[in-house]
Amino acid sequence: MTKRESPINETRVCINDALTDDELRAILARLEDDKDKEGFGMVCKRWLHLQSTERRKLCARAGPLMLKKMAARFTRLVELDLSQSISRSFYPGVTDSDLSVIASGFGCLKILSLRNCKGVTDAGMVALGNGLSYLQSLDVSYCRKLTDKGLKAIAEGCCNLRSLHLIGCRFITDGLLQTLSKHCCNLEELGLEGCSNITDTGLTSLVDGCRSIKFLDVNKCSNVGDVGVSSVSRACSSLRTLKLLDCYKVGDESIFSLAQCCKNLETLVIGGCRNISDESIKSLAASCHSLKHLRMDWCLNLSDASLSCILSQCRKLEALDIGCCEEVTDMIFNGLGSGGFQSSLKVLKVSNCPKISVMGISILLESCKSLEYLDVRSCPRITKVGCDQAGLQFPESCKVNFTGSLSEPDVSL
Template identity: 60%
Template sequence: MSAPPLGGGGALINEVLTDDELRTVLTRLGPEAERDAFGLVCRRWLRIQSSERRRLRARAGPDMLRRLAARFPGVLELDLSQNPSRSFYPGVIDDDLDVIAGSFRNLRILALQNCKGISDVGVAKLGDGLPSLQSLDVSRCIKLSDRGLKAVALGCQKLRQLHITGCKLITDNLLIVLSKSCLQLEDLGAAGCNSITDAGISALADGCHHIKLLDISKCNKVGDPGVCEIAEVSSSHLVSIKLLDCSKVGDKSIYSLAKFCHNLETLVIGGCRNISDSSIQALALACSSSLRSLRMDWCLKITDTSLRCLLSNCKLLVAIDVGCCDQITDIAFQDGEGSGFQSELRVLKISSCVQLTVAGVSSVIKSFKALEYLDVRSCPQVTRDSCEQAGVQFPSACKVNFYGSLLESDPSAERFF
């Protein structure tokens, strides 16, 4: 005769709760650690926890991937990205992608950043095996070219997000295929793909009419024709466009964004030296209720006029970078409190604005009460000592960067751009 269960002979929980009820309990657990602890109770709970797991981050290896696919059949998101400074040779290879294509058929999101061991052969298999894929990140997978990613575009027509940053072998040919096959594409990250031209961006616009996020920074063959085309077609869908160091981009692009993209939140035009005050003023007025982050360092034609217009009209602006714009003076920040609304500005980068003085910094502190980060590096008239002598009191919550190389970035500020 078996001994009665501890606790007064009550029913065992596994005899009372069904699998569906245990799944309901699992869904109510918050942190990942709690959900993992759920699976430690017994084999039944582990099986249920495994079947409900939707995200996995793992290292490479075909055998391991097969075991993971068998244990976690419901996985929708798989991250095999490698740390560029701590990669394990050879890391992810084409054999791994073959297993993923055959064993994770329901995958929606796949991240393969910095997987330098994969090639077009492996990536093409993803196109054959993952018809439900919606997001693919192969940033800095340097062996990839149009050939492998065209197979993905043709086989994964539900693709909404594609990041190919640093894949320098990519050309306009991929964008042409995307425009014909991936009509739901919303997010394209192609920074550093410097073989892309206006023709490719225009082709993309022909078929992909709902682009929300576009990063073609350092694509120095792209200029006004491509940007104007994508602005007109994407129109109110476009919320972020990054054009860092696209030297051919000028005022025509900004006027087009102002005319069509009234929901624009993030604009990066650093290094676009042909952009002037007039187009920035038009943008400030057109996107006054949407613009949140604007990076325009090294836009050497920018003056106090356009900066004042931005600060006095854009109610939601939280971050702005005018570093190395040497025509900016204290005047840009005078009477900032008279804008008619409480500024939300949290990040202001004015490094190497050589005409700026302590008086201008004092105006900044008075005008922008929410400021969390102020970059005044390489401003010869603004130093820690000069600010202290003038009695400038920086808020305790505001980090002020006086020193350091302009090549060094601060994560607390860069996340806004």
């Protein structure tokens, strides 16, 4: 018998000995699902460290001690969300001491959301301005204790700022806009809804230096009028979204200016601007063919003449709200089928338009096959029974709201 040969010794190679940190990072980068990324970090301490240092986004609720631990672990974090829910706020929530930890511990941070963090004050903003020089986006909406003092520190210290949302910060004045103009020339988004101390003077100062603005929300800024809006449109031809809800001083001059200078406008909110008339809206329809979302409820001077132009000429329009425009009739739909094109309209709100009838809706449906939501509340000539009797066939995915108070929650435009 021949002597049995001994088996070849197989050597086992540990994956941590075979792969470098860069190779493991390459593997981690290919994982798209967050759960898979978390699982990667559970393999061993080395992999956990790599997973932690590569993490870019974090949403958390934490006090100073936990924030310090997070800063030590997530050293390259880019986005941090500490927003609080209105309905589930916890006490004391985010405080100025927390912001001091963030300013000193998260040096790479570019995006920070503190929405509804009502405990923070100007002192916290000063700390952020001094420590987060790379910050590009800040949302402090409904942080009601903030004033110009704290946010000027942000503007002066974070010169790369591109997005700033201050909804409900009622103490903000034109002084902040002047500081933004001087220090934040790359600003693209500014949300000022409810900042009632903002005036035309502030907007004019803002666009002296900030000419790249694409998104501007001055909803319910009752001291903003034609002078300020016209200044913005002339300086910021790249404007894509403008919100002017209940800015009752805004009139035709603003709309003519937008039509002339901002031809790539996609979203316009002018609900409650009752001084706007047909002529300026016709000009808008003829020039701004990129319009996708248009809200003009309570624009009481508008008639079929302008609204039919909007529907027939703005062929990319996806959402239109003309609620409470009481003079409009079925005639606004007559131009929809011109040229044989199919409308892109998905949302139409005609609540409290008493002169629109089932006949108008039938014309609408012939050219709007992609309609997803139709609001006909408080339209006495449009009922479910009437639509059924007329044999109207709504798109399968379309929701039609026939009843309910106008004060009830509804699809937002």
